[in-house]
Amino acid sequence: MTDVESGVDMANFRFHIIEKIIDEVGSDDIDDSVLEVPPDPALGDYAFPCFTLSKTLKKSPQAIAEWLASKIKPDDVIAEVKNAGPYLNFFIDKSALARSVITAVLKDGGSFGQGSERRKVLLEFPSPNTNKPLHLGHIRNMLLGTSIGNILKFNGNSIINVNLNNDRGIHICKSMLAYRLFGDNQEPDMKSDHFVGKWYVIFAQKAKDQPELEEQAQEMLRKWEAGDKELHALWKRMNDWAFSGFSKTYETFGVTFDKQYFESEIFRTGKDYVAAGLKSGVFAKDDDGNVMVDLENYGLGKKVVLRADGTSVYATQDMALANVKNKDFPDADVSIYVVANEQDHYFRQLFKIFELMKYPFANRCYHLSYGMVNLPDGRMKSREGTVVDADDLVDEMVSLAKAAIELRHKELGDEKTTDRAFVIGMGALRFFILKHDPSKDMTYDPNESISFEGETGPYVQYVHARIAGIKKKYGKDLDRDIDFSLLDTPEEVALLKLIQSWPETA
Structure with missing residues (x-):
């Protein structure tokens, strides 16, 4: 059992590995930025490419990896070191991983992973x-x-x-x-x-x-x-x-x-920017009288920015809007x-x-x-007329959630059922859409999204409610004296690594 306050800073894992390598190589000209995360967890938690040492040590990367694997011994942070071709793979001790992640989360609370950008x-x-x-x-x-x-x-x-x-x-x-x-x-x-x-x-x-x-x-x-x-x-x-x-x-x-x-308030201004583009030579008129810009040299073809009859296109207004936004928010x-x-x-x-x-x-x-x-x-x-309107979809999601609630909790009154249905229905909608890669097309299936099983909003909400219910039933503050060695299943380790990556992702 270990008190969480004695945890190791997560960033120190990388530095610790580099220090071990430096101790054996005898050169401090190695940066932790060269460490990679293997594509398969079975290969380790961090991988050091030995190509960077080949010139200094005058050995092949494979030979360096094999030599370092025999020299660097496990400790309270590093559980195992293996060489795989030109790479030196490090396996972090699961207890050390759990200790560092949970310590950081409990220390920072809701601000865990928060950055310091000021844009x-x-x-x-x-x-x-x-x-x-x-x-x-x-x-x-x-x-x-x-x-x-x-x-x-x-x-x-x-x-x-x-x-x-x-x-x-x-x-x-x-x-x-x-x-x-x-x-x-x-x-x-x-x-x-x-x-x-x-x-x-x-x-x-x-x-x-x-x-x-x-x-x-x-x-x-x-x-x-x-x-x-x-x-x-x-x-x-x-x-x-x-x-x-x-x-x-x-x-x-x-x-x-x-x-x-x-x-409607900016499109006429857009025509002024088109006129300025004509004057500067960026734009020109084609044979039909349309104002256009030739972007062929950039692989972007040609673009009409104002029709021959004087009516605007999207580019007309977007030039105006961009400049208006710049005036409103110049910084x-x-x-x-x-x-x-x-x-x-x-x-x-x-x-x-x-x-x-x-x-x-x-x-x-x-x-x-x-x-x-x-x-x-x-x-x-x-x-x-076959579009799914946002309002209609919200109504459908709330209706589906309400039916599921009434099936499971008949004791709830109408008001609580309605309130809960809105939260669950909207949660289902948000989660299902946001879980997909934004860059890819997606198919929205209301029935799949409202399921209380699988990767869905209702399942996440259900698990949260279960955890809150268990804590409420326990009725006492949680013990901060934790046996981190218990968190060793593949699923738990994967979750710890995901949480560990949040500060860099954010």
């Missing part, structure tokens, strides 16, 4: 279009944005959440046109952003048989940009409905913003854009434009790319 980070997400409600893809966007923000904040950074509302453009006009033609001046009879989205779907359906609607929508956009008062009144009315609905969804997910931007060290990977090429083009335009923030922009979200029966398509 100001702009985090832009989820940048919705105001012609439809937030959907499953936005959920992944919001969860990644808030998760990255929390991690960066934990590591000592100052986080500024900003949101660009894409509140103008052809997609907005399609919803507006459908409502004006077929809406009969209705008021929302459902959550207001869903009501707006309904008209976007109706437009797509009607346009199949009435292709002239596409040109009418383009004409509406031109008139809107020209300042048509009637269209602006309709636009404001429908956008207000969208924003009202968005705010409720953001509240559900605990998302807040320090600054909201609106495309920001990095600006992160959380956007799906279907825009990877676009962001490479955009950042190259920033560089060519010599914007001062050009080298401080980063695209946090993530994969698309699919359903078990295929990818979401909002124009077809």
